[in-house]
Amino acid sequence: ETGVTQSPTHLIKTRGQQVTLRCSSQSGHNTVSWYQQALGQGPQFIFQYYREEENGRGNFPPRFSGLQFPNYSSELNVNALELDDSALYLCASSPGGGTGQFYGYTFGSGTRLTVV
Amino acid sequence: AQSVSQHNHHVILSEAASLELGCNYSYGGTVNLFWYVQYPGQHLQLLLKYFSGDPLVKGIKGFEAEFIKSKFSFNLRKPSVQWSDTAEYFCAVNQGDNAGNMLTFGGGTRLMVKP
Numbered sequence: 056e057t058g059v060t061q062s063p064t065h066l067i068k069t070r071g072q073q074v075t076l077r078c079s080s081q082s083g084h085n086t087v088s089w090y091q092q093a094l095g096q097g098p099q100f101i102f103q104y105y106r107e108e109e110n111g112r113g114n115f116p117p118r119f120s121g122l123q124f125p126n127y128s129s130e131l132n133v134n135a136l137e138l139d140d141s142a143l144y145l146c147a148s149s150p151g152g153g154t155g156q157f158y159g160y161t162f163g164s165g166t167r168l169t170v171v
Numbered sequence: 172a173q174s175v176s177q178h179n180h181h182v183i184l185s186e187a188a189s190l191e192l193g194c195n196y197s198y199g200g201t202v203n204l205f206w207y208v209q210y211p212g213q214h215l216q217l218l219l220k221y222f223s224g225d226p227l228v229k230g231i232k233g234f235e236a237e238f239i240k241s242k243f244s245f246n247l248r249k250p251s252v253q254w255s256d257t258a259e260y261f262c263a264v265n266q267g268d269n270a271g272n273m274l275t276f277g278g279g280t281r282l283m284v285k286p
Binding site: 059086088090095096097098099100103111113145149151157158159160162163164165 | 175177203205207213214215216217220222261263265267272273274275276277278279
């Protein structure tokens with residue numbers, strides 16, 4: 056089985072720009088979640104997608120948005136980048152759709168975003 | 172809001188020493204509990220998980236964790252660490268009754284094992 060793949064691995068953007076990060080979920084997983092991991096901190100939940108719709112969101116502003124495609128892959132978009140958006144962005148996939156028993160994620164290696 | 176605390180931010184041990192990393196959470200309802208490990212330059216990997224049943228859970232690489240409901244704790248243990256256990260360890264909690272797949276992570280514990 057393939058794991059979760061993310062692209063790009065590293066990215067440098069200027070404050071105010073927009074960025075799109077991509078994720079391919081593990082085979083058989085229909086739910087994709089995104090996390091932000093700032094340096095020295097644990098990952099923080101951004102949002103989750105199931106059946107191409109957002110079905111859970113953490114404490115992040117609307118300039119963080121996403122998409123899920125019919126093949127379960129996903130994008131994270133961040134508009135009007137701020138310096139504090141510099142972090143490792145993790146994609147995680149799971150089966151089940153966010154209802155019923157949650158058995159845990161498979162995480163990707165992340166995209167390191169630096170905003171200058 | 173749910174919170175997860177890992178009280179030890181940095182731990183330094185010699186090889187063969189015993190390890191215990193603390194994890195406490197704040198949610199009083201049903202929880203699913205996880206420990207993840209992040210080796211340098213690698214992605215988060217699942218060490219072990221608890222959903223129900225025996226509160227002593229065994230995971231990969233000789234790690235185990237004990238769920239103590241009365242203490243809201245899920246501490247990670249290993250009787251004898253190796254240099255290859257050098258990594259960052261994250262405790263995470265899922266509110267089993269109403270939070271879907273969302274995990275709340277602790278701030279992590281960075282473990283260094285000296286050869």
